[in-house]
Amino acid sequence: MKNKKCLLGIAVLTAVFGMAELQAGDGHHHKYYWNNPGFGAVQVSTIAQAKNLPDHAPVAIQAKVVRYMGKDLFEVNDGANSATVTIDDHFWSLFSPGDTVSLYGELDKSPFGFVIHVHYLVKN
Numbered sequence: 001m002k003n004k005k006c007l008l009g010i011a012v013l014t015a016v017f018g019m020a021e022l023q024a025g026d027g028h029h030h031k032y033y034w035n036n037p038g039f040g041a042v043q044v045s046t047i048a049q050a051k052n053l054p055d056h057a058p059v060a061i062q063a064k065v066v067r068y069m070g071k072d073l074f075e076v077n078d079g080a081n082s083a084t085v086t087i088d089d090h091f092w093s094l095f096s097p098g099d100t101v102s103l104y105g106e107l108d109k110s111p112f113g114f115v116i117h118v119h120y121l122v123k124n
Contacts, residue, residue, distance in 0.1 A: 044102065047081035050116065055109040059116050062102045062124065065095055073115075076103065085116045100124045 050059045063076035063083070072086045085103060095101050105118040 047076075047078045047083045050107060051081075051083070051114050053107050055107060057107045058105070059107050060102065060104050061116070062100065064100050065097050067097050076101075083114070083116055085118050087118045087121065091118070091121055094121065095123050 044060045044062055047061060047063065050061055053059065061076070061078060061083075063078040066075040066077050066082065068074055069084065072088060074085050074087055076083055076085055085105070100123075102122045102124060103116065103118050104120040105116050108115045108117055
C-alpha cells in the first residue's frame with residue numbers, strides 16, 4: 001500500500017510539473033502548442049496571408065519544400081510565394097525537398113522579415 005501511494009504521488013508531481021513546463025514555454029516566446037494538426041482555430045492559409053498576421057500568430061500552410069538552407073532552416077513555396085521555415089530535426093525524416101507538406105506553427109516577425117517556426121507537419 002505504501003508503494004502505491006508513493007507511485008501515485010510521483011505521478012501527480014510529474015503531471016503538475018509537466019503542465020507548468022508547457023505553460024512556461026520553451027524560451028522562444030511560443031504562445032501556441034499543438035500535438036496534432038487538429039487544433040481547430042487556424043485555417044490553412046497562403047504564405048501571403050500568413051505574413052500579414054500579427055507576430056506569434058498560429059499559422060497553417062500547405063507548401064512544397066524547395067530546399068534545405070542550413071541548420072534547421074528550409075525554404076518552402078505555396079505556388080505563389082516563398083517563405084523560410086524552421087523545422088526541428090526530429091521531423092526531417094518525414095519529408096524531402098520536392099515534397100508537399102502541411103505545416104502548422106507560429107509566425108515570428110522581425111524588422112528584417114518573417115520566419116514560420118513549425119511545431120507540427122504532415123507530408124501530403
